[in-house]
Amino acid sequence: MIREIVHYDAPVLRAKGKEVGAITPEIRTLVDDLLDTMREERGVGLASQQIGEALQLAVIDITGVKERPSKMWIKNTPVDPEEYMPLVLINPVLKPTKTKVVSHEGCLSFPGLVLDIARAQRVGVKTRTLDGGTFEFDAAGLLGRAVLHEVDHLHGRLFIDHITAKERREIREDLEYIKRANRFRNGRRKNDS
Numbered sequence: 001m002i003r004e005i006v007h008y009d010a011p012v013l014r015a016k017g018k019e020v021g022a023i024t025p026e027i028r029t030l031v032d033d034l035l036d037t038m039r040e041e042r043g044v045g046l047a048s049q050q051i052g053e054a055l056q057l058a059v060i061d062i063t064g065v066k067e068r069p070s071k072m073w074i075k076n077t078p079v080d081p082e083e084y085m086p087l088v089l090i091n092p093v094l095k096p097t098k099t100k101v102v103s104h105e106g107c108l109s110f111p112g113l114v115l116d117i118a119r120a121q122r123v124g125v126k127t128r129t130l131d132g133g134t135f136e137f138d139a140a141g142l143l144g145r146a147v148l149h150e151v152d153h154l155h156g157r158l159f160i161d162h163i164t165a166k167e168r169r170e171i172r173e174d175l176e177y178i179k180r181a182n183r184f185r186n187g188r189r190k191n192d193s
């Protein structure tokens with residue numbers, strides 16, 4: 001089911017996600033909802049906070065994005081990332097490199113806002129899987145960036161937290177616009193129901 005995406009500055013976006021316990025039918029439904037909503041919005045990733053659920057749960061799919069390549073390794077052997085999409089991250093633990101690279105980034109919770117963000121060049125990921133196992137891989141390029149962005153969401157961190165105070169002042173009006181539009185949207189929804 002396609003869910004409504006929560007926009008800045010809804011409090012749930014600042015909530016640290018609870019660890020996922022057993023993989024219940026409710027968790028599977030939530031994963032399906034995340035995938036449906038991410039695809040509808042043509043995003044490359046979506047965290048549970050963005051549909052209003054503060055859990056350690058996110059999905060990623062970089063399939064078909066040719067202009068921003070992704071790299072993936074399993075046990076240090078390069079693999080084709082598209083063969084592992086969509087990725088479901090459950091209670092993920094990351095090991096990012098200290099070396100960072102800057103690239104542009106958007107977020108479905110900040111419609112229209114694109115920022116240059118420095119992120120680790122490569123990240124090691126350990127995640128639980130829906131069948132109860134664990135999956136370990138390394139990611140770089142767009143996939144690495146998407147993992148780092150989504151796992152930030154799971155801890156209540158947003159991409160605007162990575163910019164300087166000066167950059168923040170420069171986008172203050174954009175943020176105010178998103179906030180105002182969000183209040184209007186929420187108000188309208190209440191009146192409709």
Ligand SMILES: [Zn+2]
Binds near residue numbers: 106107108109149
């Ligand atoms: Zn985001």
